[in-house]
Amino acid sequence: MDNSYMQKIRNFSIIAHIDHGKSTLADRLLEHTGTIDKRKMKEQVLDSMDLERERGITIKAKAVAIKYKYNGEEYSLNLIDTPGHVDFTYEVSRSLIASEGALLVIDASQGIEAQTMANAHIAMNSNLLLIPVINKIDLPNADPENAIREMEELLALPGEDAIRASAKEGIGTEEILRAIVERIPAPNGDVNKPLKALVMDAQFDFYKGVITFVRIVDGYIKPGMKILMMASNTKWDVDNIGIFKPGMVETDILRAGEVGYIVAGIKSLSDIKIGDTVTDNTNPCDRALPGYKEVKPMVFCGLFPVVSEQYTELKDALMKLKLNDSSLFFEPESSEALGFGYRCGFLGLLHMEIIQERLEREYNLNLIATAPNVEYKVVSTKGETTICDAPASFPDFSYIDHIEEPYVKLNLITPSEFLGALMQLCQSRRGVYVTTEYIMGNRALLTYEMPLAEIIWDFYDKLKSISRGYASMDYELMDYRTSDLKKVDILVNHEKVDSLSFITHEQFAYNRAKLLVEKLKEVIPRQMFVVPIQGAIGASIISRETIPAMRKNVLAKCYGGDITRKRKLLEKQKEGKKRMKAIGSVEIPQEAFLAILKVD
C-alpha cells in the first residue's frame, strides 16, 4: 500500500487554560467544514455529558474527524478537544500523544495563564507544532498584542505565528484551518508495517460493550482481524471499526495516521488498559509504544450513605461511574461514626465534587462526605512503609518513625499587585519559594514547592479571593517529603468521631483544632444535654468548646384545631434529624464533616 494518503491527514489537539474557548473554537471548525449540520449545532457541541453542559466545562477529551478542502484537495483533520481544568491534565497529555500539532488557544482578554503554560509545555516536550490562537478578540477588553507579547516572553513562541480569532463570532476560522494544513506535519507512520495503534481512551456502551479509541501509528486495522493488546496480553476479534463525526460512523479500514474506534467484543473496561498498544495477533509489531503514565488519584475522601440501607446502592453507583472513569478509585471503608461506606480517590477537588454530585443526583443517594486528604507514606519504627489515604487508617503514632507527604510544584500567574499577598499565602501554607518571573512588567509567574495537602485545604478559593479572581494556578506532583505531621482527633460528647480526625502539620495543629472545634460548635445543633467538643492529639486535649443544652423548642400557642399541621411540623422536625448522623446520642449534621475545610 502507498503511504502518500497520509500527506492529506492532520492530527491535532486544542489546548488552553480553562474557559479560553477551546470547545467554542471546535464548534466553529465543525461548522465551517460542514461536519455538523447547522441546524444540529449548539454551543460547545462536543461537551455532551450533562455535567459538562451544566457547568460549561469540558471534562473528557473528544475526538472528531473533519473533512476540509484546501487548494482544491480534501484533507482529513482529526481534532481532539481537551479539558482545561488542572484535574484533567492527564487527558491533555493523552490527546497530545496522538497528535502532531496543537492549537494553543489564548484568551485575548486574560493573556497567558497557569494552564496555558502547563499545557503548552506538555506539547513542547513532545515536540509538537503549536499554532497560537489569540481568541476572544471581539471582547471590548481584549488585548491581543499584550497576549502575543506574553506568549513570546513566557513560551518563546514567535509572535507572527499567532492567529487572531473570535470563536464566538467565527473570526479567523478559515485562517486557522489553513494553518493546520500548512503548518502541522502529516503523520509519519507506515501502513505496510505490522499494526501498531495506541489505545487513547475507552468508553463503555450498553449495547456495544467497550468502545476503544485508537490512534493508528503503523499498519492498518479491519473488521475480522484478531488483535492483541500487548501490555495486558489479551486477544480480541474486531467486530467493527469507525471514526467520530462526532457520532460514530463505521468505516472499512483504519490506516496508519488515522484516529478512530474499535469494537471488539470487550465486555468490561477493566479488561483494557488505556495507553496499551494494539497489534495484529498473527503479525505483531516488534515493540509496544511507550504508553501513558498511569493516572493516580491525588485526593481522597470517605463517602458514606446517610441511611445505611443505601450502602449497596452506593457501591453499584460507584461501579457504574468507574465504567467510564478509570481515574476514580474506591474501596470499602468502615467508620465507627458513619458506618459502612467507601474511601474514594480522585484526581483533584473538582473531580471529587463532580463525582459526589453525580452520585447524589443521578443515583439519588444521600451522602455524607468526609473532608478530603492526600495520601501519606507512613514509615514505621521497623522501617516498613504503608500508604495511608485516611486519617482513621493511621497506625498509633508510637509505632511511626516518620511520615512523608506529597509535594507539588505550584505555578501561579498573577497581576503583580497581588504578588505580595499571594507570597504570604504560600508561605503560610508551608510553601518553599522557588522563583518569581515578571511578565511584561505587570504580571508575574510565581513558583513554589508546596505540600499538596495545603492546596486542597481551601487554597484555590483563597487564591481567587486574594487576587479578585485574576490569579490562576497549576500544579504537578513532584515527590514525597518527610514532614512533622500530627493527627488531630475530635471528641464529641467524649466519644472520638473517627471521621472528623485530620492530619496536619505540627505548626497548624493547635490552631486548626481550635478553629474546627469552634466551627463544630456552630454547626452541631443544640442537643437536650450539654455536649463538650474536644480536639486531641493522642491523649492530650488541645482545644475544647461546649455546646450548651437546648433550652427551648416549643409551639407556644396551640389554639385553634389545626392539629394536623402541628403534628406534621413535629414529624418534619423528626425527619430532619434522621438526615443527621447520630453519633452516640448526638445528632451531627452532614456539613460538620466538611467543617474542617472552612477553618483557616
Added chain:
Amino acid sequence: MDNNQSTDQKPSPAASGLYVHIPFCLQKCPYCDFSSFDDIPYLADNYIEALLRELRYYKNNFELNFDTLFIGGGTPTALTEKQLDYLFSGIYSMVNRKKMKEITVEANPETVTERKAKVLEANVNRVSLGCQTFHEHHLKKLNRIHDASAIYAAFELLRKYGTKNINLDLMFGIEGQSTAEVLENIKKAAALNPEHISFYMLTVYDHTEFGRLKDEGLLKLPEDEIMEHMYLKGAQVLEEAGYAQYEISNFSKPGRQCIHNLNYWKPGEYVGVGASAASCFDGSRYKNIDDVSEYIKRLKTDSDPAETSEKITPETALKDHIMLRLRLVAGIDPHVFRDQFSFDFESKYSNIISQFTKQGLAINDSRGFRLTKKGFLLSNEIIQSFF
C-alpha cells in the same frame, strides 16, 4: 331546604366545641401567623353570610350540641356592631345558646368601644383580650395599633358592662425585652385581676414579616437562655399571683380554665366554621381554605369549603393524643390512655419516660406522665421522641 327533619335521624357528633373564625384585623401584626387580613373589610357582610351557611349545613346534617363557642380571629371585634349582631343572631338561631357553658370572643383593645362592650356582654360570657405588653416601645416593635392606655380602657369597659370572665394575652421574648420587663407586664396584668392569663413566647414563623426580618438578620430575639428564664420566672410570678398553670402557655384563677381550648387538648371533637377553620369529628380532621373570597364563593355555590381532610388512623390518633396531652399540666392520664389505645403507656415507653424524668423534664407517677416547666420549653423535642 327542609329544616324540620326529625332529630333522631341525624347523627350526633360528640363535637362539644364550635369555633367561628373571623379573619379581619385593623392592622396585620408582623409576627402573626393566623389567617387574618387588614385589607378586605368590605368582604365582612358576605363573609358572615357564608359562614352562617356553613353552620347551617352542619345544622341540617347533624344534631348539634355544643358546650362551648369560641369566636376567634383575626379580631372578631373589628366587625361593626351591626355585623356582630347579625353574626350572633345567626349563630343563635341554629345552636342552643342556653346549653353552652362558655362563649368566648377574641378582642383587641382598639376595637372595644362602649357600644361594642354592650354587644359583647349581651352575647358572650368570656372575652379574650390581646394586649401582649404594657410597654409602649415594645407595642411599637410589635407594630400593634393600640397603646397601653387602650388596654386599660378596654378592660374597664368590659368590666363596666358586665363581662365577668376575661383573659389577657401576654407575650414574652420580644426583641430588646428584659426579664424584668416581662415580670412587670405580668404584675400589671395581674393587678387588673382578670380570670385568665395567656403567657406565651413570641414565635417567629417563616412566611411572616418577622420571619423575613429574622432571615435578613434584622430581628434579634433574646437568647434561648434568657427566654427560658423569662418563662420560668414568669410562670412563678403568675402562680404567686393566684394564676395556676394548666397548659404550656395558659394560667387561670381556680375553675377558670378555658373549657373550649381544653377540649382541643383532650383531644376532643369540634366543629369549626369560616375560612381556615379546622374541624374534627367522625374520625376525620378537616381544614377549610384560607382564602376569604374563595371561601365565600364556595359557600355561595354550595361547594365544600374544606381544603384538606384527613382520616384519623390509629397511628395519628396516638400521636395526637401524646402531642396534645403533653401540653397540659395534667399530662397523659394512664387510664384514659389505656382505655383508648388498649395498651399501657408506661410499659411501652419506659425508656423514653425514664430518660426525661431523669433529666428533670418530666414527672411520672400514679397521676400520669407529665412535663415539668423545663419540659414544656422542650416539648417539641420530647413529643418527637414518641413519634
